[in-house]
Amino acid sequence: MKTVSENRCFGGVQGVYSHVSQATGTDMTFGLFLPEGAEDGPVPVLWYLSGLTCTHENAMVKAGAQRWAAETGIALVFPDTSPRGEGVADDPAYDLGQGAGFYVNATETPWAPHFRMWDYVTEELPRLLFNAFPIEEGAQAITGHSMGGHGALTIAMSFPGRFRSVSAFAPIANPTASDWGRKQFAAYLGKDESLWAGYDSAVLMRRLGFDGPVLIDQGTSDQFIDLLKPEALAAAMTERRQGGTLRMQKGYDHSYFFVSSFIEDHIAFHATALMG
Amino acid sequence: MKTVSENRCFGGVQGVYSHVSQATGTDMTFGLFLPEGAEDGPVPVLWYLSGLTCTHENAMVKAGAQRWAAETGIALVFPDTSPRGEGVADDPAYDLGQGAGFYVNATETPWAPHFRMWDYVTEELPRLLFNAFPIEEGAQAITGHSMGGHGALTIAMSFPGRFRSVSAFAPIANPTASDWGRKQFAAYLGKDESLWAGYDSAVLMRRLGFDGPVLIDQGTSDQFIDLLKPEALAAAMTERRQGGTLRMQKGYDHSYFFVSSFIEDHIAFHATALMG
Secondary structure, three states, X not given: OEEEEEEEEOXXXXXXXXXXXXXXXXXXXXXXXXXXXXXXXXXXXXXXXXXXXXXXXXXXXXXXXXXXXXXXXXXXXXXXXXXOOOOOOOXXXXXXXXXXXOOOEOOOOOOOOOOEHHHHHHHHHHHHHHHHOOEEEEEEEEEEEOHHHHHHHHHHHHOOOOEEEEEEEOOOOOHHHOHHHHHHHHHHHOOOHHHOHHHOHHHHHHHOOOOOOEEEEEEOOOOOHHHHOHHHHHXXXXXXXXXXXXXXXOOOOOOHHHHHHHHHHHHHHHHHHHHO | OEEEEEEEEOOEEEEEEEEEOOOOOOEEEEEEEEOHHHHOOOEEEEEEEOOOOOOOXXXXXXXXXXXXXXXXXXXXXXXXXXXXXOOOOOOOOOOOEOOEOOOOEOOOXXXXXXXXXXXXXHHHHHHHHHHHOOEEEEEEEEEEEOHHHHHHHHHHHHOOOOEEEEXXXXXXXXXXXXXXXXXXXXXXXXXXXXXXXXXXXHHHHHHOOOOOOEEEEEEOOOOOHHHHOHHHHHHHHHHHOOOEEEEEEOOOOOOHHHHHHHHHHHHHHHHHXXXX
């Protein structure tokens, strides 16, 4: 693992690190914020999964999360959203290929060799983090924005007991029924739609639910709301009688101005679950 | 109007008053909490509509609302849930007749002469209150529990501009599709279901929405949740892109232990809208 940069930030350290990934067969870069308390021993951790076109950097510089993570003593991990580089398949569209991994393990040509973001985020990166940094494996929570909200919700529900709480900002909530999802799943996973369901939060909410607190924020003026389908997740949550909060935030759009407006609430929400 | 009782309460006065109602053709009793500040001039008001089997008294003694109303300087009105007394039609069932007015104007025999709770709560009682007490007509909000949550939501949406905010605890959210609703609407309003729709919050949410903040709390262990149908309201809110918050409160049931656990949040929510 290589240290790309480390900066003092709200009394802690905002680091960027790169490493050779077995899962993706590429170099991968991630951001990690460690609060001051990490100097004295392991701290709880909040995973933040980013959206389409993002790298490890977007949320790290635009979400304003470190202030609240420092205040509550929580580490933040910012993984990249896909493998990258020469020799890695790509597509001219912003929503397929590099920057658009969708947190799945691709099985189809030409994506299968590198696009294994599910394994990267759920197996390889956690192992690396718990070995190399003072982070409590037993105190994890997860959140994300847009495609990353989809990742956070599907991963949280697929690993019962691993995450104490889950939240999402404007998640792609029902990708198997949306143009943000069907195109990518067809490319990465193939035509058999039964293989897509494990990567759809509305579907998983009906099948599995989540045994812990859930918080979803969605802007009512989100320019992509018809692709995000919050109504599918709302229906699944309420019909399942899943505990959780869904906030339709009036006038907010899909940008980081929306995320940064509510990141304090999300970190406080996770802190309650992580410190409890 | 007759003063039934007045008690000092959190620095203000919890009163109970009765009066002859033109709307119902009976005596009606209501509770009114005035905070200390009402001695110096008009204060904002939060309407609290109660549920099946309740009188003006249940929320007044069991919700724990006065503490927070006193702290935020808001008056609370607790109307009764139906006309009562000899000569008023009734039914042996707890969910029809006295104690079960459903906040509608009945048109059918034997209910039509007295069961006009919609007019009582939206016209007669407000007029009386604004004439007799230091309450700001321009600063109203509304909430309610169960059948009263249904009342609060349908009334708020039917009078655009009157209420700055609306909330509900475990509302009967889709009575036209529930045994809590179909039986009563058939009795009070007759067989023509097109006349029922104006009394259904999920339907009105799709048709009209609400131009202001909305907060809904629903217990996941509510023994009546299948009759309440929070999923219908969640679908209507999200599909309309209505601003608002829906909280599925894990493990809470339908009782006043649920209401009293979250009344602080609701009053703070309305205070923000009323004081803004």
